[in-house]
Amino acid sequence: MATDKREYILDVAERLFAEQGFEAVSIRSISKEAHINIAMISYYFGSKEKLYEEIINRKLIPFEKIKQMSDTHASYFDKLMFIADVIVDKFFESRNFQILVFREMNLNQRTHMADFLIEHMQRNFLFISDIIKKGIRKKEFKNTDVDFTVMTLFAIIRMYTTSGMMICKLTNKASIDEVYDAKQKTKIKKFISDLFSAHLLTR
Amino acid sequence: MATDKREYILDVAERLFAEQGFEAVSIRSISKEAHINIAMISYYFGSKEKLYEEIINRKLIPFEKIKQMSDTHASYFDKLMFIADVIVDKFFESRNFQILVFREMNLNQRTHMADFLIEHMQRNFLFISDIIKKGIRKKEFKNTDVDFTVMTLFAIIRMYTTSGMMICKLTNKASIDEVYDAKQKTKIKKFISDLFSAHLLTR
DNA sequence: CAAATTTAATTAAACGTTTGTTTAATTCGC
DNA sequence: GCGAATTAAACAAACGTTTAATTAAATTTG
Numbered sequence: 001m002a003t004d005k006r007e008y009i010l011d012v013a014e015r016l017f018a019e020q021g022f023e024a025v026s027i028r029s030i031s032k033e034a035h036i037n038i039a040m041i042s043y044y045f046g047s048k049e050k051l052y053e054e055i056i057n058r059k060l061i062p063f064e065k066i067k068q069m070s071d072t073h074a075s076y077f078d079k080l081m082f083i084a085d086v087i088v089d090k091f092f093e094s095r096n097f098q099i100l101v102f103r104e105m106n107l108n109q110r111t112h113m114a115d116f117l118i119e120h121m122q123r124n125f126l127f128i129s130d131i132i133k134k135g136i137r138k139k140e141f142k143n144t145d146v147d148f149t150v151m152t153l154f155a156i157i158r159m160y161t162t163s164g165m166m167i168c169k170l171t172n173k174a175s176i177d178e179v180y181d182a183k184q185k186t187k188i189k190k191f192i193s194d195l196f197s198a199h200l201l202t203r
Numbered sequence: 204m205a206t207d208k209r210e211y212i213l214d215v216a217e218r219l220f221a222e223q224g225f226e227a228v229s230i231r232s233i234s235k236e237a238h239i240n241i242a243m244i245s246y247y248f249g250s251k252e253k254l255y256e257e258i259i260n261r262k263l264i265p266f267e268k269i270k271q272m273s274d275t276h277a278s279y280f281d282k283l284m285f286i287a288d289v290i291v292d293k294f295f296e297s298r299n300f301q302i303l304v305f306r307e308m309n310l311n312q313r314t315h316m317a318d319f320l321i322e323h324m325q326r327n328f329l330f331i332s333d334i335i336k337k338g339i340r341k342k343e344f345k346n347t348d349v350d351f352t353v354m355t356l357f358a359i360i361r362m363y364t365t366s367g368m369m370i371c372k373l374t375n376k377a378s379i380d381e382v383y384d385a386k387q388k389t390k391i392k393k394f395i396s397d398l399f400s401a402h403l404l405t406r
Numbered sequence: 407c408a409a410a411t412t413t414a415a416t417t418a419a420a421c422g423t424t425t426g427t428t429t430a431a432t433t434c435g436c
Numbered sequence: 437g438c439g440a441a442t443t444a445a446a447c448a449a450a451c452g453t454t455t456a457a458t459t460a461a462a463t464t465t466g
Contacts, residue, residue, distance in 0.1 A: 005415095019310070019312075023224060023226040027452060027453085028451080036416085037416060039454080040416070042452080099309060106302060106306070106366055106368070107223060108223055109224065109227055119372075121373065145394050147373070147374045152358075152398065154362065158358065159357065162309060166309070169325055170325055170350070187348065187351070195402050199397075240441095241444095242443070243443090
């Protein structure tokens, strides 16, 4: 069951990296938290940096699936909201990973990694931009700034899913778990729908 | 001119911390970049952590001024947009600082610092929440989710000002400078106004 | 099928660097 | 000539990684 152990180390390291940042987390703290020997990380992954790269690569989903599924929706608004819902779901279930990715994109450390992540982001960004542009052309949407609109979508979801402690305090929730329960997920989806409905739809 | 030198070290360190993160930046790299001896940082600030705390404390503005100034605006929407503009201005002129603050708020390192920053954020958050709630009560605003609305405002401004490299690539700008020029500042202010106008105002 | 052998997994210890900080000596400005 | 500023050198501690030895598992062999 070597893959199970590998996977477990990746999970533990992902959480620690998300909580403390890459350079603040030592090989020793990972091995202590995962109850393994220090040398096992070099043995399994080669180095701390390669471990980090594997953490990132294993969860970067191919966006193609979403593209296909969004085709089944009739209006551009429905397409857009379907994608928004998928992103919310994905972000909610991989919060540590998202914290890690967004932090990495804004660092000048490991620039090849940041560039790679930004390129990945760009593909998703362009796909959503495209939907909005088509919606505008077909007069389903108002003629608004497309870049800012897409950015707003990502900004809201990012803010909510990667700033848990902050949201917890700001919205007077009892615990982090309450910030990310099913009820809140429904609420943020509804909010996004309302916001973009008012912002985009011509009536 | 000891204060000038101090101030210069703070500026250099702030930039490096924003670019690379607290633990990735060494005392030696700061002193090299600022052309000073390693020992000068202990001499001036006591420790690396105290230097960091001073960087954060020196730019955390008192929000009271904004409160007073926003009183001069008649409608709640005007109040809100005045505050949004002030925040945009502030964030644009202190991007490195904002990068640093938001990163710190999402870290479990130095939790007393994170707690302090979140409390500071909470004051601003509550003030804006209050305006929106009053706007709703007076029927100037639609009855929308206040927390999510305020969060959206901060999320957009945060995303734009602290993810420069990403925005640069996503919006096909030639350079980072172009992302943060006066023209873009005007555009984002207008976008925010349009977005919240559609989202909040009863017509 | 059990013994022998090979491969894989795991360990404690040591490696050379780099870290933040301190010391004690020296230079500078008044 | 005196206090403040600046320096090079040294400090222990922690870092990521490697080593060589040991245990566990898998495979081959008789």
